[in-house]
Amino acid sequence: MSAAVPPPSRDRARAVIRRGTVLSTIALLGIAGVYVLAAAFTPIEARQGVAQKIFYLHVPAAWSALLAFSLVGIVSVLYLWLEDPRLDRFAASSAEVGVVFAAVMLTTGPIWAKPIWGTWWTWDARLTLTLFLFFLFVGYLSLRGALHDRRERARFSAVVGIMGLVLVPFVHLSVYLFRTLHPQPIVLKPSAPSLPWEMLRTLLVSTLMFTLLYVGLVTLRYGIGLAAEAREAHDAG
């Protein structure tokens, strides 16, 4: 099944870029507010000290990265079924933004681990699987860059995107499935969140702002994809 979608117009691309820019700016200002909230209005954890506050960035970045990669996988399944180029464009945008959030997760994690665990990195299940997921999506973006035929690029990268989706639950459940140093989930778990309210509030606000930033950056990146296709269609004739 293939959807007949006309080439995007430049005006539409501009409107999407504008929407993405506004949303991203609001989210970045919100994250600046989270910095103030975490630094000045959230208590210091007694055993871990100020380094525990890294958690308010690391966890939302991890959430956004896993959300981004999951949506790439789901949309890739839909693309293989419907062959709608909009789905492929969204998958490419979400994968790129997911890699950026994964980079934040994979840099803030070791900076927290050094004072708390005494080491920057350990090859335990959660950390290793997360690193594999990051590399898989770096490979996904490299694959997209290497293929020039649009339909071939969309089909091949959809298969890689689905592989990423398969890995996501293992990343989340790895702390239950394997013996690992990484802390267990304290919010996304069957029982109630085990955090004092002031800390939970900062975490929730940060997660909301990171999710908004995900939406904003994907919209902006999607608009850039639309503009490039509109330019190609215009040049072709």
Place this chain on the structure above:
Amino acid sequence: MPAEPPANGGYAVAAYAVAAFVLLFYFVSLLRKARK
């Protein structure tokens, strides 16, 4: 008397700075691409 929390604020400052740098760098690079 409860023990004082460890003094490790430098790590938090470093993590917050790295996160801000990565996110702003990507946002600005997208804005530059959008202008082309």
